Amino acid sequence: MEDxxxxxxxxxxxxxxxxxxxxxxxxFAAKNxxxxxxxxxxxxxxxxxxxxxxxxxxLDILSDQSVHRxxxxxxxxxGRIDVVVNNAGVxxxxxxxxxxxxxxxxxxDTNVFGTMRLIQAVIPHMESRKKGKIVxxxxxxxxxPGPWAGVYTASKAALHSLTDTLRLELRPxxxxxxxxxxxxxxxxxGNSAIATYIKMPEWKLYKQFEESxxxxxxxxxxxxxxxxxxxxxxxxxxxxxxxPPAWFSAGQYSTIMAIMYHLPLSIKDYILRKAMKC
Amino acid sequence: xxxxxxxxxxGCAKGGIGYEYCKAFAEQNCRVFASDIPTRMHDMLExxxxxxxxxxxxxxxxxxxxSSAVNSVISxxxxxxxxxxxxxxxxxxxxxxxxxxxxxxxxxxxxxGQLRMVQHVVPHMASQRCGSIVNIxxxxxxxxxxxxxxxxATKAAVHAMSDALRVELRPFNVDVILVLPGAVxxxxxxxxxxxxxxxxxxLYKEFKEAIAERARASQGSKAxxxxxxxxxxxxxxxSPRPPKQVVFxxxxxxxxxxxxxxxxxxxxxxxxxxxxxxxxxx
Numbered sequence: 002m003e004d005x006x007x008x009x010x011x012x013x014x015x016x017x018x019x020x021x022x023x024x025x026x027x028x029f030a031a032k033n034x035x036x037x038x039x040x041x042x043x044x045x046x047x048x049x050x051x052x053x054x055x056x057x058x059x060l061d062i063l064s065d066q067s068v069h070r071x072x073x074x075x076x077x078x079x080g081r082i083d084v085v086v087n088n089a090g091v092x093x094x095x096x097x098x099x100x101x102x103x104x105x106x107x108x109x110d111t112n113v114f115g116t117m118r119l120i121q122a123v124i125p126h127m128e129s130r131k132k133g134k135i136v137x138x139x140x141x142x143x144x145x146p147g148p149w150a151g152v153y154t155a156s157k158a159a160l161h162s163l164t165d166t167l168r169l170e171l172r173p174x175x176x177x178x179x180x181x182x183x184x185x186x187x188x189x190x191g192n193s194a195i196a197t198y199i200k201m202p203e204w205k206l207y208k209q210f211e212e213s214x215x216x217x218x219x220x221x222x223x224x225x226x227x228x229x230x231x232x233x234x235x236x237x238x239x240x241x242x243x244x245p246p247a248w249f250s251a252g253q254y255s256t257i258m259a260i261m262y263h264l265p266l267s268i269k270d271y272i273l274r275k276a277m278k279c
Numbered sequence: 280x281x282x283x284x285x286x287x288x289x290g291c292a293k294g295g296i297g298y299e300y301c302k303a304f305a306e307q308n309c310r311v312f313a314s315d316i317p318t319r320m321h322d323m324l325e326x327x328x329x330x331x332x333x334x335x336x337x338x339x340x341x342x343x344x345x346s347s348a349v350n351s352v353i354s355x356x357x358x359x360x361x362x363x364x365x366x367x368x369x370x371x372x373x374x375x376x377x378x379x380x381x382x383x384x385x386x387x388x389x390x391x392g393q394l395r396m397v398q399h400v401v402p403h404m405a406s407q408r409c410g411s412i413v414n415i416x417x418x419x420x421x422x423x424x425x426x427x428x429x430x431x432a433t434k435a436a437v438h439a440m441s442d443a444l445r446v447e448l449r450p451f452n453v454d455v456i457l458v459l460p461g462a463v464x465x466x467x468x469x470x471x472x473x474x475x476x477x478x479x480x481x482l483y484k485e486f487k488e489a490i491a492e493r494a495r496a497s498q499g500s501k502a503x504x505x506x507x508x509x510x511x512x513x514x515x516x517x518s519p520r521p522p523k524q525v526v527f528x529x530x531x532x533x534x535x536x537x538x539x540x541x542x543x544x545x546x547x548x549x550x551x552x553x554x555x556x557x558x559x560x561x
Contacts, residue, residue, distance in 0.1 A: 098397060098398055098448065099398070114383060118379060120375075121374075121379070145442075146442035148443055149443075149447070152440075154443060159432040159436040162420070162435035166423045168546065169546060169555050170373050170425050170428070173555060206405050247546070248542055266442075270446050
């Protein structure tokens with residue numbers, strides 16, 4: 002085991018270049034943390050490979066084996082894991098009445114069960130030290146679920162719910178659980194959403210909505226979307242606090258959505274219908 | 280106006296709320312199709328003797344089963360007016376230790392099962408240009424509790440889906456109604472307790488009693504009578520302009536208050552209620 006006194010060991014998922022995870026990894030490194038950046042393939046993190054501040058690992062959160070391999074190798078190398086950031090996630094665009102159930106399943110597999118798999122793998126270790134932080138990346142869409150991204154929003158709603166329960170259940174072990182809730186932040190989410198979308202069968206009932214459905218993929222990627230670096234810097238500041246908040250939200254639309262949460266359903270529906278052209 | 284409306288209800292075995300939905304809709308002169316999984320068919324025998332109720336096999340986690348059940352309703356009645364997405368299972372236990380397969384199973388029935396039903400029913404309702412989809416959520420879908428995180432998450436997902444669906448189905452004149460039951464008396468607590476008996480928690484050994492307490496929490500002496508609850512829902516669903524949400528039953532006031540409270544207040548409430556306000560064996 003190497004000597005890394007005083008530095009926080011941070012394990013992040015979904016760190017491919019261009020995404021929020023990549024920006025978070027760099028922001029943690031800038032704060033003098035030991036960063037374990039992971040993604041499904043090492044090549045997607047190639048630009049970090051020559052930087053000694055990063056320990057890069059291939060990680061597929063869908064696989065028990067992969068998760069256990071990475072967690073053990075981090076503990077072997079650094080002796081501990083202080084912070085886990087569950088950032089890996091996929092978008093799923095399509096009307097609920099027609100979106101292929103296999104796509105819904107894949108979305109939940111990654112966003113919900115993949116996240117839970119890693120959490121379950123690190124808890125025994127954090128519990129033994131009576132210390133640790135688990136950061137789950139949710140979404141502001143949960144505060145006002147709109148059309149064309151029902152599966153994605155449902156998966157994030159499930160994750161928010163799990164985060165709330167985990168925060169209570171892990172408190173006796175000294176483990177903090179933080180829900181990080183991004184608004185519209187520049188990332189790969191639009192492009193990867195479209196890559197999945199174009200493989201779906203043609204809509205039957207929703208043919209005439211094709212354009213607005215497709216536009217939903219890029220809704221969070223407009224001109225005014227918050228740069229990932231800016232979002233990451235703020236998030237890291239909050240996470241590294243001695244007493245981190247239970248909830249941290251930032252990025253374009255985060256204030257609007259916080260207000261949306263408290264609006265009557267009829268007004269919510271009206272706004273979302275106009276915004277998403279449904 | 281509800282004369283002859285065709286209603287399909289999932290999860291109708293005796294002891295649950297689904298059973299009471301069937302009777303409540305039949306009382307309103309609807310033609311009711313009561314359904315459940317093959318091994319529970321005998322728990323619906325008494326429903327069959329009720330005028331206007333027929334039973335059929337339907338497993339919401341099976342594509343084939345859902346498709347054949349919906350087709351059989353269509354071939355008998357030519358239409359389907361109301362879907363009651365009621366089938367659901369409990370899932371109690373601390374998230375750190377509950378096996379992932381158990382978490383997934385709850386999601387497959389409670390969340391994906393509802394979506395599967397919706398996908399099979401919507402084409403018929405869209406072509407009729409009318410219909411009502413009633414998704415059963417829960418007050419804990421809005422405000423999650425400890426020791427039942429897996430169940431709460433499936434219902435949170437149901438709430439989000441219902442919100443999106445309500446907007447998406449509006450162009451087809453199909454109503455989506457989300458029901459948030461509070462504490463309603465059913466066999467839910469017993470079933471939860473039975474399942475809990477199978478686990479031997481490691482990290483949470485000393486919380487065993489608190490976990491059991493949560494599994495029973497909705498079944499206290501003040502829990503709302505299921506028949507009364509079902510009648511209330513049926514009346515709302517069949518009204519000329521159905522509401523977007525029906526929130527009813529014991530403890531709904533408490534949960535409404537919690538949903539508007541800041542997180543620290545919610546956490547304080549639950550950690551006191553379910554014995555999480557101490558440091559574990561330090």
